[in-house]
Amino acid sequence: MHLRFLADRLRAGETVFCGWSALTDPLAAEAMARTGFDAVCLDMQHGFHDVQSLRGGLTGIVAAGASPVLRVPFGGLPEVGRGLDLGFEVVICPMIDSESDAIAFARAAKYPPLGGRSWGPARAMMLTGSSKEAFLQTANRRTLAFAMVETREALGQLDRILAVEGIDGVFVGPSDLSISLAQGTSIGPGVEGLAEAIKMVAQRAAAHGRIAGAFAQTREDALAYAAAGYRFIATGPDLQLLAAAAADLIRSLRNPT
Amino acid sequence: MHLRFLADRLRAGETVFCGWSALTDPLAAEAMARTGFDAVCLDMQHGFHDVQSLRGGLTGIVAAGASPVLRVPFGGLPEVGRGLDLGFEVVICPMIDSESDAIAFARAAKYPPLGGRSWGPARAMMLTGSSKEAFLQTANRRTLAFAMVETREALGQLDRILAVEGIDGVFVGPSDLSISLAQGTSIGPGVEGLAEAIKMVAQRAAAHGRIAGAFAQTREDALAYAAAGYRFIATGPDLQLLAAAAADLIRSLRNPT
Amino acid sequence: MHLRFLADRLRAGETVFCGWSALTDPLAAEAMARTGFDAVCLDMQHGFHDVQSLRGGLTGIVAAGASPVLRVPFGGLPEVGRGLDLGFEVVICPMIDSESDAIAFARAAKYPPLGGRSWGPARAMMLTGSSKEAFLQTANRRTLAFAMVETREALGQLDRILAVEGIDGVFVGPSDLSISLAQGTSIGPGVEGLAEAIKMVAQRAAAHGRIAGAFAQTREDALAYAAAGYRFIATGPDLQLLAAAAADLIRSLRNPT
Amino acid sequence: MHLRFLADRLRAGETVFCGWSALTDPLAAEAMARTGFDAVCLDMQHGFHDVQSLRGGLTGIVAAGASPVLRVPFGGLPEVGRGLDLGFEVVICPMIDSESDAIAFARAAKYPPLGGRSWGPARAMMLTGSSKEAFLQTANRRTLAFAMVETREALGQLDRILAVEGIDGVFVGPSDLSISLAQGTSIGPGVEGLAEAIKMVAQRAAAHGRIAGAFAQTREDALAYAAAGYRFIATGPDLQLLAAAAADLIRSLRNPT
Amino acid sequence: MHLRFLADRLRAGETVFCGWSALTDPLAAEAMARTGFDAVCLDMQHGFHDVQSLRGGLTGIVAAGASPVLRVPFGGLPEVGRGLDLGFEVVICPMIDSESDAIAFARAAKYPPLGGRSWGPARAMMLTGSSKEAFLQTANRRTLAFAMVETREALGQLDRILAVEGIDGVFVGPSDLSISLAQGTSIGPGVEGLAEAIKMVAQRAAAHGRIAGAFAQTREDALAYAAAGYRFIATGPDLQLLAAAAADLIRSLRNPT
Amino acid sequence: MHLRFLADRLRAGETVFCGWSALTDPLAAEAMARTGFDAVCLDMQHGFHDVQSLRGGLTGIVAAGASPVLRVPFGGLPEVGRGLDLGFEVVICPMIDSESDAIAFARAAKYPPLGGRSWGPARAMMLTGSSKEAFLQTANRRTLAFAMVETREALGQLDRILAVEGIDGVFVGPSDLSISLAQGTSIGPGVEGLAEAIKMVAQRAAAHGRIAGAFAQTREDALAYAAAGYRFIATGPDLQLLAAAAADLIRSLRNPT
Ligand SMILES: [Mg+2]
Ligand SMILES: [Mg+2]
Ligand SMILES: [Mg+2]
Ligand SMILES: [Mg+2]
Numbered sequence A, B, C, D, E, F: 001m002h003l004r005f006l007a008d009r010l011r012a013g014e015t016v017f018c019g020w021s022a023l024t025d026p027l028a029a030e031a032m033a034r035t036g037f038d039a040v041c042l043d044m045q046h047g048f049h050d051v052q053s054l055r056g057g058l059t060g061i062v063a064a065g066a067s068p069v070l071r072v073p074f075g076g077l078p079e080v081g082r083g084l085d086l087g088f089e090v091v092i093c094p095m096i097d098s099e100s101d102a103i104a105f106a107r108a109a110k111y112p113p114l115g116g117r118s119w120g121p122a123r124a125m126m127l128t129g130s131s132k133e134a135f136l137q138t139a140n141r142r143t144l145a146f147a148m149v150e151t152r153e154a155l156g157q158l159d160r161i162l163a164v165e166g167i168d169g170v171f172v173g174p175s176d177l178s179i180s181l182a183q184g185t186s187i188g189p190g191v192e193g194l195a196e197a198i199k200m201v202a203q204r205a206a207a208h209g210r211i212a213g214a215f216a217q218t219r220e221d222a223l224a225y226a227a228a229g230y231r232f233i234a235t236g237p238d239l240q241l242l243a244a245a246a247a248d249l250i251r252s253l254r255n256p257t
């Protein structure tokens, strides 16, 4: 399939755009992958995916030549290893609020000596075509663990999270971060302190040699993230794209100009 | 849920717009239904639905207050009764090319004396809340059988198809009709004879007191169908809406202006 | 599992009771099987089963020591062979209205020279543990094809249907038969001519050396069928049993005496 | 759908009855909902549900006008947020044995400042039709977190559990509580101390202004719970209702009186 | 993915080997594809596939660089078009016993003017990346329709079947053919007349410029078919390969030498 | 089904061989069970199983007369109870590295007073046919909890792990253990210290009266484990058996001798 791992592209400084899929029909993710996204993320946290839909979606993304990305659910350490075994190149873990959260995540995502990932990548090896030894030697480098930074607490421990060995990058969840900063009173880009936090995360990630990623609600946000130094920019959940397109369509049918 | 059956609205002369779903995730159809479409069609012919995805999609459409519509596969007479038993209000059957095709379809879709539909609407009765006797008395009227007119042969037998008791309407498939008219040499709106055929179908349907329906590839086509007298206008397959929206998004991210 | 095939028990003159499952959760059918029903039927016509739910349900029925029975959908000749390949002992086919319907059904259900069933019973052979040759020699005898008699037309051709080689029995569908006799004006046990027809079917089946079966709406109907000479008596769809039990329960909670 | 949230009804002092579903076929839960239960609970702990069956069951319950309730598995904090995102109004969490268990559960179930629930309720917002801001402001109030009290340890920390902010009620699991009180030597209503514990839980819940809920094995138990001050009373697992009804039926067929 | 369509390879005279999958887990088919088979066939007739498992299996086969092949069930004309829409390159149809069977199959498999295949190849176009016009112009050539020749009747009409426009090849089912030749008394390679029939089919196919294919029970049969002029040779159902390997393993563990 | 629980056989000193299934098609596991394996393990850690595939696979294994075994995912304590409720006789839990890990696992797997397993074994009771009281009294004895020993840390705490009440045995994962011993630099049987560790585990298990189990990569390994005193020996993942058999087949077809 694709010739380069997302990890290599990101480490080379490329800015990559990642589609986002909540819908379990495998063609939703594959269709996004075929439009030109570098990667597509299957979302187990707020999307509807489970192990079986991950399998179908991943194969479609790979067949389309894009890189498969997984967001596990909150508390989803069991899914980190399962996802990597299936062949996901990137795993995003929500609500990494502390150094100890980050250590537990890295432990699940990386083979020794970095972590304690358990051996069993039958399907991932199918995709890479490598031997057991070769897979073991390259897996920690070729797969990326992104810790979600999306609370006041995470901002407070940001440097310690970034310093954890095995954490390849951080991924900003702006909705949760805005709620956390606003202490539950509001949500959205206008929350006080959010813009500064977003800038700061990219700077600290760069200082630690980690990749900065973020979820962008809009095209404008995505470009702003890119300008701010983010290199892994996700956007466009399929359910919202579909709902918006359908709403536009029926509106225009009801109100022909 | 919704207060009026699509059959009643169409018989009252209302123009209704129907979304179209190929994707099996039940939220794809429900999301379309919630944007304001009067109905959403689950497609077993060229979409990916099966009995289980029909069940999930239908309940979502109904919960959203829209009318559930089914297109069965080519040769899918077994699915006609199964779909009506599940609670679909409209069944569209492809490739009805002759009077005998139409009779077989009507036989599957209507209870005696109009046809030979078999009794067993446990789930449909849940949705209408009616007794067995009441359901039997009203089902033939409250559900609609649309015969697809999409070949040169069907045009040739149009009046005989329209005259079959139990056929409530015809539904134009413009892609297949264009291919058929062009004898396989071309596809699309430019094929010679297509525009005339589309006009003619609406006129003949009206002459027989039947409802004219059609699949519209674009918003413009949909409005043109409405202007030509079509009352049941389907459009906007979810997979295409999603793919187009995703393509727009990634294009705009790659080429910020 | 069970020591005797349903075919052998029925041919020996035993009266067997068969549960009925519309629900796709495999434990619905297995739970019925474990209560003491001789067999449980998975219904693809008015129930919600598909090939995957058949597989799960069948294994549960077999594990419970009962005999697995399948009703295919209207027009479901493709499912006849697939069901027998999976290991169903009995296949019930709806709406066999004529001798030619019966011949087509027998052809799908029986190996040569009786019919044209296609070879490929990998899973059924797992269950019987027999060799290819032994399976081929015994399959036509160990599996039963029941033709549903449920229309005025079928009654008119009853003797010819019963005479078709490969048809092991007839199975009365009283709801459809009542609708057909009433020409769509009514449904249910009170329809004129229904009681006589039910008696007549058992007599003619006996005269032809075929097994008479029927679907019983109630316990009383089931016992009446048994008294009338029916030997294969199905009853108690899981969805209705569950709905009735739940309705009783909530009623008793709302109205404590 | 339904006009009032279960939370509002319970806070207004209404006694509500909740059906219980272990079976994954979506019509099992919907059928219970349509018989008049105020709510139906889909059980991921001892029932067979997963994320996909939750989605189907929930939509059916909502379409029937009842309130959807979820019991997550033991240790199922990831499922708390996923369930609320899908639109469940109530989440029941098993084996809350200590104040710290309760705090972790509340953190998963409530948005800041009460907890740390993560934002992403796309499907729940579809059902309520509210904006992001409105949803955020009302979600903590409109959804209920029930902590299961079902061990000796939980009884010992009952007041501390009840005092945790974000815990809306407690839910008694009488089987586990009886086992725990009997230290594994017995199960059931006769275990010493169980009756007193059940009374005490309702009293302490009332003292803390929390809702008392319980699982009732029988109709009599349900009415006894109501009399004891319980307001959220669950009963009638579909699998048991079905098995009992099937057993009655086959018994009456074997032993006609 | 793969650079050449199976149709082009077969028309160029290449001998291709096709794996066979009955199991619905998508990795069973993909694993076979990755071992070096040119193609893998998903079997809906005697295997356990349905539309959803076809989708998963096909994507895996394609991702592995092999060509996806489908066998539809007996009577499965609806699945012919659905399969081609999904992107299968070859469709095998069982029990083509007469010229009229062959015509109906070709009609379902080919666009006008060869047949009446209905337009809607959204997913197949994703895989080929072609425009609508280009897809229409090439589809009849790039996809292959194989008619199964597996009865005495089919042998009798072989030349007429081979002459039907749109039938690209014939595919011998030796088990059914042996049963048919033996009139149900036996099965297997020793049946009288089978060996001659197999030779004859290849010769007549060559004479008509059609491709000869066959299902081989063993490696030796496969090589014999190749020697006899067969170009499309399927073998090795996954379920049997697995069962045989597991039997070998447990036998060797029980009887260590 | 089978007459003796695996627990009884193992406690009686029998050596049992357990097949291993990663594939979700229920016939993969059942086919292994029917070849003569004493048990078959469904793998949720590195295999592809989820709750629904566990249900189908388990019933097939039981119908074949073998004992169902489950490996839960890393961190999969919620699945321990769910699996036992479904009727698995053995649960294997990965990465038990410390006494506290072992205590948490035993707590999930055993009813009081040994642990805190929650009551709700509706389906398991179906399989054993026992009453609630009888099930409660026998479950802790009839089901086995195997703690995976597969890290340097686990070896260091081996005696403490083995001493935990409720841990019935240990199960060696040689791949992970080799990686851990080699600190991530290598994998496989040649890693220094692995052979000694494997011997030591069996000896310590025997000293504690616990059962020693292990996963064997090859037939030779399996026999070596048996010789070293291991009594529960798992081997032969279905995906690998299938892939190896398919590779052999295509190789022999390409290179006929
Ligand atoms: Mg977030
Ligand atoms: Mg068409
Ligand atoms: Mg009927
Ligand atoms: Mg409990």
Ligand SMILES: [Mg+2]
Residues within 6 Å of the ligand: C118, C119, E094, E150, E173, E175, E176
């Ligand atoms: Mg055949």
Ligand SMILES: [Mg+2]
Residues within 6 Å of the ligand: A118, A119, F094, F150, F173, F175, F176
């Ligand atoms: Mg391991």
